[in-house]
Amino acid sequence: MTVVKTEVQSIALTVKHIALHRVRVPLKEPFRISNGSIDEKDSILIEITTDKGVTGWGEASPMTGSFYSNDTPEGAWRALREQLIPLALEEKRINAPRFFERLREVPGEAFAKAGLEGALWDAYARSLGAPLHELFGASSKPIPSGVAIGIYDTVDELIERVGRYVGEG
Template identity: 35%
Template structure:
């Protein structure tokens, strides 16, 4: 397989409602959509999950465009690729920039599956026909608004509620949620809003029977998380701290967490995500697939990855209609009673809607 042409599109989509976390609030999502064409005319699609502002990690929309244009696309154009795993090796001399790497690596995986006339899920080794999904709920204007939202999602069949927390919006909020919904699968996501000095405060979360608390401490930490996990009954899940299989190994050996959130973009692509999944399965560490407010293309990659056996907890891959008035794929990702049916078509399984993509496109550039 050879990439003969790569097209980058700058898209801007507006979510149905603002999404608020401990590090900010936004409603417009600008991102890179990548289309790669091979020597046979097949097309593969990838999506950058980097935000405009470096509040999740150091990568941004602009840095991803720069890395793709000046380094990653030139490294792959017209190069013979037998298997997508080789992309990791080709990029090995380029430090970090995982979200940029994942953007084009995902398109290569899509192409590989299409050339072999199999779904991406099967190409990755997945076997599930349906995946169980939860919902991620941003910080709301009031607890009443939050409780109303959760009730609606429970009625829609979502299997797990992830509630964003921050200092001043945490213990009392989770207490009220648990009092109203005593039996739901519930977790808290702190997005690195706390420090180890908050240990006594965070231990109060133990009374709410949470599935986990996600990334409570610094985004680059695994040492203090180990100290916190030793004091808490609630399992800690690491997100921002995990960029590779090596990070995962160190965190597990230190006892920094009991659960790992695998995000394709954060770890540099599907190949590394699969390695992390396999290692965690061997170590008895549960994993689940996190979301980055993706459009349908990124969402489709998440669906495929979640078909692997050790994704035993509901992920963040909600239906398209949760965020968008009109997604960029057909059919859109649909949740029925808390499950997404895995598509059986070749590649990512969903067809990019070129007319809708054109509507959202601000600019595009082609590389040959």
């Protein structure tokens, strides 16, 4: 099924329930930058259930302790609970473009808003029985990705780590 832009503009969902799940995923090795080090990724999974039983998932994943932005997992959780989820649930039917404009009116909390938006897009795609990439007019080809390399104690350690990642592809 190919979804066209006009269909995306007219999609509306009735959201019955939104659940938040806090997860902590251990990293393979600590990640260190100038203002701190972490050894686990603290994320919030957002689960949206529609009136038709369709479930959509999103992730809000700011780093712990204002690692590289002012957003934190605690702040994202609070924003979702106190502002964003009530905003979504007060809508009778959520139309994607209009609702995302309303999200932009809420100051800050970019990670929380992105997670909720991701869950809604996932629910929209699943309700249409189409892959999410089709809603965006993208291909299903793999997308090359990189790796973030933190600070190491010595240049030799850094070179070794870069070499290992290059070797892994």
